[in-house]
Amino acid sequence: MxxxxxxxxxxxxxxxxxxxxxxxxxxxxxxxxxxxxxxxxxxxxxxxxxxxxxxxxxxxxxxxxxxxxxxxxxxxxxxxxxxxxxxxxxxxxxxxxxxxxxxxxxxxxxxxxxxxxxxxxxxxxxxxxxxxxxxxxxxxxxxxxxxxxxxxxxGASEPVRGDRVLAPGRAEGVLTGGNLSLLASMCGTRWQPSFEGRIAFLEDVAEEPYRIDRMLTQLLQAGAFDGVRGIALGSWVGCGDPYPVLEDRLGSLGVPVVAGLAAGHGSPQMSLWLGELGVIDTESCSLAGPIRDGEQAR
Missing domain, CATH: 3.40.50.10740 (Murein tetrapeptidase LD-carboxypeptidase, N-terminal domain)
Structure with a gap:
């Protein structure tokens, strides 16, 4: 633009x-x-x-x-x-x-x-x-x-920093996802989400941890996380302490998980390009993107 x-x-x-x-x-x-x-x-x-x-x-x-x-x-x-x-x-x-x-x-x-x-x-x-x-x-x-x-x-977006790592590592893939409740609601439709070969971004607002568990379980059982390369977790405003259930449901997938990104609800709200190549680096606790041909994540 x-x-x-x-x-x-x-x-x-x-x-x-x-x-x-x-x-x-x-x-x-x-x-x-x-x-x-x-x-x-x-x-x-x-x-x-x-x-x-x-x-x-x-x-x-x-x-x-x-x-x-x-x-x-x-x-x-x-x-x-x-x-x-x-x-x-x-x-x-x-x-x-x-x-x-x-x-x-x-x-x-x-x-x-x-x-x-x-x-x-x-x-x-x-x-x-x-x-x-x-x-x-x-x-x-x-x-x-x-x-x-x-x-x-x-212009070029700066990396978005998180505040914790739930599973270490580095992953590159097209970023996809958004609000957890909406993604779970699309299971069984022609627009069912799939994170295969991608980095999944997830966030939500005003959901109790057990409801987060239910929605993640639904997506897991629907195969949405099959082949996921990494997971970036945004804000969880009004969700109590969601991290035990996030780690329980996602930590065993064997992929890097960075959390606490200021993206989703709350303030500030950082902008993320979905459908573009991004990189998770848990050493710097960040999500960088979009990464285009010939570029490297900072």
Whole structure:
């Protein structure tokens, strides 16, 4: 991406607050980008956890992706609802639109996973336009979050540091994953996640350790971790102490596991390129990427 590009903002999941969305739009414009907002971005419906009807949310997303003037699609917020759109999108039309950038996290994991499978495009797991770390403070976005997003969009991303190692080693592979709850919910669908030959990134919010155990067990029994090369664990805000269960369920896979990355929920929220080559190095307790041909991890 470059300054002057046009980007779209849509609400495929929960409803955004109008004040936060407006403030977020101003900040994205401050990056030198032109912003268009989906026609239904501020819609509501009787199910108050959804930003309008499924058909309207899907139409906004598809229209933004298929617009030849749009270089990237930002999601306004997470919550719930993106998974309801997957069967409503015209994947052939979106595939024909070519490579663009999708930015979002949390519930947007459903789109990250489906876009990788259906469109084969890398996406950015990062903060959303109407979330607190971008638009919650009238004085400006959270600085580390903002700089990481800027770097992901316009330049080379810096390695993201963790704070603990659950299993030592070094691994290289395409980064995939996102929110654990969403990944588990896609088991048994045509968009079932697979980490084979890849580095799995996982995070979640407000889940008790036993629920994390259940979701990891579901993914393990579904074969999602078969052939995984390494695991990067992000934030676990409001999850108590998740590390005993994370180590119990993932430590026996025989691959490097780095944990405590500031990616997912909470503050700061570092941006990660999914679908690009990354490197886990437990000696430096970091995840580096994207690593492209001819480059080496720092």
């Amino acid at each position: 470059q300054q002057g590009d046009t980007v779209a903002i849509v609400s495929p999941s929960g409803p955004a607050a109008a004040v936060l969305l407006g403030r977020g739009v101003e900040r994205i414009e401050g990056l030198g980008l032109k912003v268009v907002t989906g026609a239904h971005a501020l819609d509501r419906q009787r199910l108050d956890y959804l930003a309008g009807d499924d058909a309207a949310r899907a139409a906004d997303l598809q229209a933004a992706w298929c617009d030849p003037a749009v270089s990237a699609v930002f999601c306004s917020r997470g919550g719930y609802g993106a998974g309801r759109l997957l069967g409503l999108l015209d994947w052939d039309a979106m595939r024909a639109a070519g490579r663009k950038v999708l930015i979002g996290s949390s519930d947007i994991t459903a789109l990250h996973n489906a876009f990788a499978i259906e469109l084969g495009v890398p996406t950015v797991h990062g903060p959303m336009v109407a979330c607190d770390v971008i638009a919650g403070d009238e004085h400006g976005p959270e600085p580390l979050t903002w700089e990481s997003l800027r770097a992901a969009l316009f």
